[in-house]
Amino acid sequence: MKYAFLMIPLAAAFVVGNSHAQARIYRCPGNSYINNAAEAQQKNCKLVEGGNVTVVEGTRVQGASGNAPIKVAAAAPSSAGQRVDASEQRSRDSDARQILEAELKKAEARQAELQKEYNNGEPELLGPEHRNRQKYTDRVAELKTSIARNESDIAGIRRELTRASQGPR
Numbered sequence: 727m728k729y730a731f732l733m734i735p736l737a738a739a740f741v742v743g744n745s746h747a748q749a750r751i752y753r754c755p756g757n758s759y760i761n762n763a764a765e766a767q768q769k770n771c772k773l774v775e776g777g778n779v780t781v782v783e784g785t786r787v788q789g790a791s792g793n794a795p796i797k798v799a800a801a802a803p804s805s806a807g808q809r810v811d812a813s814e815q816r817s818r819d820s821d822a823r824q825i826l827e828a829e830l831k832k833a834e835a836r837q838a839e840l841q842k843e844y845n846n847g848e849p850e851l852l853g854p855e856h857r858n859r860q861k862y863t864d865r866v867a868e869l870k871t872s873i874a875r876n877e878s879d880i881a882g883i884r885r886e887l888t889r890a891s892q893g894p895r
Contacts, residue, residue, distance in 0.1 A: 750774075823890050830883045837876045844869045 751759055751774045752766035759774070760766055766773075810818075843849055849869060855862035 819890060823887065826883055826887050826890060830880065830887065833876060833880045833883060837873070837880060840869060840873045840876060844873060 749761045750763065751761055752763070752771035753759055753774050754766065754769045754771035760769075760771065765771075844866075847866065847870075849866060851862055852865075855865070
């Protein structure tokens, strides 16, 4: 009790400091926050009620001053809408065609493997399928859908190849 006189000013300082931390916060259009009621009324801001709000200001972009909008540099002029040299375009088209042809060969080889395994709807029974007919039925159905999907992929690649060989329209 002999140090009670020190506790009263300390408690008063705490209450004053705590009341400052509990100031009203207003949310303005554009997701900015302020705690000045007069300014909030001018800017048509709304009072934030409920939980505590912590606003941490991010770092400024170097060279930006105040609230001025940041200008983003345009793409390099060499890639911005300029035409590509005809020989370079032919080279790109040739590369694209080669990639499509390689994909087509791979898809056709895969199709041949699937057809061979499918064996006209009667593939060979594998180990556990002798005892469990449902596994066999599921595998046959999966093979059938894989064949259909692969046929669709082949058709798509062929369409792309015809488009590539026709050139730009």
